[in-house]
Amino acid sequence: MNAFVDPELCIGCTQCAGLCPAVFRMEGVLAVAEPGPIPPEEVPQAVTAAQSCPVSAIRIEE
Numbered sequence: 254m255n256a257f258v259d260p261e262l263c264i265g266c267t268q269c270a271g272l273c274p275a276v277f278r279m280e281g282v283l284a285v286a287e288p289g290p291i292p293p294e295e296v297p298q299a300v301t302a303a304q305s306c307p308v309s310a311i312r313i314e315e
């Protein structure tokens with residue numbers, strides 16, 4: 254699974270980076286997702302972060 258942040262939607266609230274720092278980090282005022290597959294043990298937190306994003310900017314795909 255891979256995570257993506259839509260920079261057009263992200264409002265830089267930092268929540269995803271707080272919930273799942275292994276996958277999401279702030280780059281300037283916006284969040285970015287680490288490239289490449291999400292480590293299996295991080296998938297639950299990454300999904301939680303995606304579901305918690307207030308503007309639904311995070312996409313997680315197979």
Ligand code: SF4
Binds near residue numbers: 263264309
């Ligand atoms: S939770 Fe959503 S809006 Fe907040 S920093 Fe992450 S991607 Fe951006």
